[in-house]
Amino acid sequence: MIGSGILIGIAAGTVVASFRYLIEHLTSLFIWIFAQGKTDFLWFGLGLIMLIAICLVNGWFLKTNPEIKGSGIPQVEGQLIGLFDYAFWPALWRKFVGGVLAIGSGLFLGREGPSIQLGSTIGQGISKLTKQVGTDRNVLISSGAAAGLSAAFNAPIASTMFVLEEVYHNFSTNIWMVSLTASISSDCIATYVFGLKPVLFMKSTSLPLKYFVWIIPFAILLGIFGRVYQLMTLNISKLYSRIKFIPKEFSSIFSFLLIIPIAMYLPQLMGGGSRLILSLQYLKYPAVILIAFFGLRLLLSVFTYGSGLPGGIFLPMLCLGALLGATYGSVLISMGLVSKLYFATFVIMGMAGYFACVSKAPFTAILLITEMVGTLSHLLGLALVSLLAYLVVDILNGKPIYHSLLLQMLGKREERESITAFETIQTVFVGALADGKTVKQLSWPSGSLLIKIKREGREIVPSGETGIRAGDILIISVTGKKRQQIIHQVQTLTREN
Template identity: 60%
Template sequence: MQVHGSYKMTQIKTILNGILVGMLAGGVVSLFRWGIQHMMAFMQFLYVGGLKQPLLIAAGIGINLMIVLIVGFFLRQQPDIKGSGIPQVEGQLLGEIDYPWWSVLWRKFVGGILAIGSGLYLGREGPSIQLGSTLGQGVAHFTKQVGFDRQVLISSGAAAGLSAAFNAPIASTLFVLEEIYHNFSTNIWVVSLTSAITSDMVATYVFGLKPVLYMKSNPLPLRYFVWVIILGIALGVLGRLYQLVILRVGRWYQQLLRIPWYFQSLLPLILIVPLGAYFPRLLGGGSSIILHLTGAGYSTLVLCLFFLIRFVFSMISYGSGVPGGIFLPILCLGGLIGATIGSVAVEAGWVSQVYFSSFIIMGMAGYFAAISKAPFTAILLITEMVGTLTHLLGLATVSLIAYGVLDLLNGQPVYYSMLQQLLKVKQQYHLGKTVQIMTSVFAGSFMDGKTVSQIPWPQGSLLTKILRNGIEIVPSGHTLLRWGDTLYINVSTKNQHAITVKLTGLSSES
């Protein structure tokens, strides 16, 4: 067994890289947010003003037609800017997908501002994650870092991008661990947290300290938790409906529209004009309507109407393939579900009005927890975005129930399912190449307590290094694996995903 003492210097290097990536991502994503906000305000002025001055509505239509052409041209040149970008990032970290960082970065930036800023029901968070990851890829390119070191920079950039989008550094780090890596490796979370905090500092300097979805609220008392159960069940069922539709809407576009796929945004960008004129508060990702739910006094019927409009047009917007995410739209739909059930409870006199906002907050967390199957991220994300810790028990309960209901309905994590669809389209498997991946040995797993020679390693994989308590070990066939070990494994990029799944099964809890 050989032990190397360079681990601490490596950690310092990765942390410094995380700070650099965080600063870059914070600046770019803050500018991205600023551009979307100002463009959406201008488009909202055109849509609403068009009800009295037809020239304004004509200008809005003209601008949207230009957006169709510009974004369509970008998509044709670089298809990897399509959609939210999160499946692309996951695929890149799995080694199934790769793309030139600069080509994606500037097109995603400009295309995202145009598409989301037009008022389409899309979120900024998915594009922000891809923007951050491409910046991490760019840093790796200029510093000539490859293999696992490159992966770390890409994942830290993803965390930094989400952190700058939502001012939620803890949840952003957890999102990378829970949604992308599916384990809590020290190597990943240290640099991801570093970049996320750095990015959040930059965004906070630009947009201020106020949480993105701050609202006055009172936590729901335990005597009302039967409503949490009802809400969790509703969120799980409707979350499964969301998954079924969002994973099919792209296929429906191809069947209904006889135009090139990269110009399919023509449909939503025409429909957004009347929607923007009559329902201006519903434009964009949904933060505006979320913040006005508590004080607007909408009836249950109106809340149901808003949910239906948001649900249908969110699908139409995302299905067109333009750069834009589903993260914030999911939170908006969850908030509307929570508001609807809360409205029923309040109007019937079963729950006090002072707890109405709790239903909105729990609805957002539960809906995201169900659809993404990332409950820890959902709980922390809403906590950071709302700016209070008092709802943790309700958030945890509703997230667990919604997650369980969706699991019973055979739901899969939506971003993972999107990645599988993307891989079917791309068919991007490379022969003769390898990439380094990392996995942790969990207590009770098949690997725990066995020697290297006793492990049925998948064909196309090679264990090259073990990291144990900060010490690097060069393994031999007699090296005993223990829980807590981090394994560095070279795998063939041919069928890499299948190999990675087998390795994860061997190292995860039985």
């Protein structure tokens, strides 16, 4: 499995590094074309024709392979819990080409979600070549997802945590070890291409403890706008459903037309947001401009994602958090409440807090921003803002955005009957109902069958008298209707009350 992780990491790193390289250069090309287009109608016409062509190509891709839609993270989650599957090769090349064209055109989409799906699809392909099935196949798919994110952000530790916390929801030894192996291998490839400098490196100064009181209202602000973002993202499909005069697959034409004036007059706003984030550290925009940038990116990033184009919300979320942090920091500085020395720190904390509350993955948020910014000095502030923003969204009844998108994507498909058994991996937590019980003492949901227990490197074939204890890894076969519901019922036995 470790060997498979290295192989997946090398393959995913090569594919995603190429993906990232092409996107960056295509975006620069579009910025240049529309800069010329301000004074030369021929260049403007060329840019318009290119955008229309990209819309048509992606529309055809979405019609023939709908599984490449959006970020790809909900598809990976659904695949890992057995709710649907797809052929790896058609999805791989269409996601790659469609993602390069859509994201590279300068739309407010991120490369990270597609990179995760590209990596997971490579893992799926390698599992097919090596004839891995069941839980071993899922481990390779999840490790591919980690490798994809690692190559996109040069953040192997956070990428492994993201798979454990958000995608797979499981801390099995096999999963984290193979995922970490794949992430490190992938990061080596990406680092060779893009260098050692962190993706969002910023010069910053740690916030002193005496200023931590200002993190509380900041986290509340992030949580409120994080819940707004969740609601907008989950409901944008209703707006598109009212558009009847154009096929759904080609509704992205509106996003392409909207990006033209931005490309001509506000090119710094184009793309996923990394250029804008890096420019925020210098305190170059007044608060009113930052608010306008936030409103524009919030509306257009949600609107663009709703079109179904192969692009993600990962980096756009970080950009929105950075804009909120910059706005909040500039207000505090103008009021004389903090020194401008700490302005970049609020930008950094904004990214972590906003991602933590929208995705409901705080550990990933803390580690991700730490690796991307390239400093450990903000850990305490990142942890506090992430925890408080997470709590605010929890109070507002917010759910993890990627899982919510998965449920929305499935619709009634989850109700269909499946006769194919699916294996799920569940770890027994300390204090869980299963901890200290025998197999026969537990009320297992209908449609589930415990087939294997992994304990301290040993595999146990269970009987009714077999005891279960904290740290055990349970391999459970799930069949029948409503797999998601069955898995949730199993988790009530294996996780803390």
